[in-house]
Amino acid sequence: MSKQKIKMLKISIITSIIIFGIFSSSVLSENQKIENFNIVSKDEKDIYLQRVEHYLYIKAEESVQNFIINYSFPPDYSYQVPILLEIFNDSTANIIEYNIINDISKPNQFAKFIIGPLQKDEIVFIHFTCWVLLFNNTFSDLPSYVKIPNRHEIPNEYHIWLNSTDVVQKNNFFIKYYAKKLIGEGDNLISFAQNVSSFIKEHNYFLFLIQLNLKVFFSQDAITTLFINGENVGRSHLACALLRSNNIPSRVLLVNNDQGFWTQMHYMIEYYCPNYGWVLIDSTSGKTPYATNKQIINRICYPSDEDDTKKDYIIPFMKGEERWLWVDNENVIPYYVDCNEGSKSQMFIENQITANSFTSDYAFFISQCVFHQYIKYLGEDLNEQNLLHLNKAINNQKQAINEFKENKNINEYIYFMDKSYDEYKQIEL
Numbered sequence: 001m002s003k004q005k006i007k008m009l010k011i012s013i014i015t016s017i018i019i020f021g022i023f024s025s026s027v028l029s030e031n032q033k034i035e036n037f038n039i040v041s042k043d044e045k046d047i048y049l050q051r052v053e054h055y056l057y058i059k060a061e062e063s064v065q066n067f068i069i070n071y072s073f074p075p076d077y078s079y080q081v082p083i084l085l086e087i088f089n090d091s092t093a094n095i096i097e098y099n100i101i102n103d104i105s106k107p108n109q110f111a112k113f114i115i116g117p118l119q120k121d122e123i124v125f126i127h128f129t130c131w132v133l134l135f136n137n138t139f140s141d142l143p144s145y146v147k148i149p150n151r152h153e154i155p156n157e158y159h160i161w162l163n164s165t166d167v168v169q170k171n172n173f174f175i176k177y178y179a180k181k182l183i184g185e186g187d188n189l190i191s192f193a194q195n196v197s198s199f200i201k202e203h204n205y206f207l208f209l210i211q212l213n214l215k216v217f218f219s220q221d222a223i224t225t226l227f228i229n230g231e232n233v234g235r236s237h238l239a240c241a242l243l244r245s246n247n248i249p250s251r252v253l254l255v256n257n258d259q260g261f262w263t264q265m266h267y268m269i270e271y272y273c274p275n276y277g278w279v280l281i282d283s284t285s286g287k288t289p290y291a292t293n294k295q296i297i298n299r300i301c302y303p304s305d306e307d308d309t310k311k312d313y314i315i316p317f318m319k320g321e322e323r324w325l326w327v328d329n330e331n332v333i334p335y336y337v338d339c340n341e342g343s344k345s346q347m348f349i350e351n352q353i354t355a356n357s358f359t360s361d362y363a364f365f366i367s368q369c370v371f372h373q374y375i376k377y378l379g380e381d382l383n384e385q386n387l388l389h390l391n392k393a394i395n396n397q398k399q400a401i402n403e404f405k406e407n408k409n410i411n412e413y414i415y416f417m418d419k420s421y422d423e424y425k426q427i428e429l
Helices: 005-026 156-162 173-183 189-202 206-213 222-228 232-242 358-375 383-405 410-425
Strands: 044-060 067-073 078-086 095-104 108-115 124-137 250-257 266-273 277-283 295-300 325-327 331-333 344-356
Touching: 044 067, 044 206, 044 266, 044 295, 044 358, 067 295, 078 095, 078 189, 078 358, 078 383, 095 189, 095 206, 095 358, 124 173, 124 295, 124 325, 124 358, 156 232, 156 325, 173 232, 206 222, 222 232, 232 250, 232 266, 250 344, 325 331, 344 358, 344 383, 358 383, 383 410
Parallel strands: none
Antiparallel strands: 044 124, 044 331, 044 344, 067 108, 067 325, 078 124, 095 108, 250 266, 250 295, 266 277
16 A cells, blocks of 8 residues: 555544544434444454345236335444445346335335336346445353343333234243243343253254255244244244243344355344343354354344244245345236245355454444445436546445455555545535
8 A cells, every 4th residue: 555545544544533423423323323333342353344145036927117126235233334235237127226225114224226117927137235344243241140131121112122923922821931941940131042042943853854854844933933943034033932021122133144055034033131232143053142243134123024924934945034125016026946046145255354443443434434425325316526426436435345355455445435435525415
């Protein structure tokens, strides 16, 4: 890196850190605000560049005019921040316009694609990637003992994740019985969560193997999963039911993880630990706490998402057990063939850098600032001068990604993200 670049980088970092405390609340306002972000007090942090690659095939059962597809997009949340949505040139759908929209259920968001007309039986696809920056949190600072809370000790904003739903039947007699059994004589929330996680993986595992060999799973609600085990979505619902029955807020997470093959989505959960925050459980592998660098969160599921869960699960199609994309035309449907063809997605860990906390925190911060500017102007009707700034900003984001991916250079990543932010700030509406 040239001396001029180094000088500019140092000035930019120092200036930004000084103003961080003053302006972070406004820069990260609305659902841009970081939830449950803990600065770890150590000299170094692991920071990851990851992406999810999607093939979304769609089929028109009748001829249709322009329509909209909304697709779950990684939220700016805690230990992850999106960087860019990249659409590949081999996409065959006529994408008239696209942008990233905030969902009413914070901090969720989705990519909105406006697609041109399709003829009856026509099949097209959108091939795109979501780039994301992540911290690795192993929850090493999680206390070994936290008392199981009473409902009045839970902040009101988390009460929604104490509700019973059609698939998370927390008030069922058998759910309550097993929850009490897993607590035992103690009152330790951490131990209870670990017991729940281990129990779900091992309980009636032979019945899971039978379903796996038959390649058909039955209803993925908590009660059915309790009796005959289930897939990742059923195990997530059961984990939530057992935890909620003891006044522990818990919620399903829709993720792409590092399972290493083309699939659709994976399901995990997180539970709320008072005076600490949300803690990950992978109820499929039976592990908690679960490190944050192994997956990208696509959606934090609210009770309405749970009740929209698919009732059965047929392995060859891997359709995704919950609606994570929405088409506003009833004559257009997602198209699946199997796990190798048709709609599919996969997560990739592109690179990892260990850097001092100061540099890592700033890389995360500037990525947030740039992303919020990016979604502000993406899809806007800009004049020629503003469009030039937008294109330069996006090119700098792509160059920053390349520096991280190919050269493992966090300083160059920051340099190009700073340049990107400067370009965005020159756009005048």
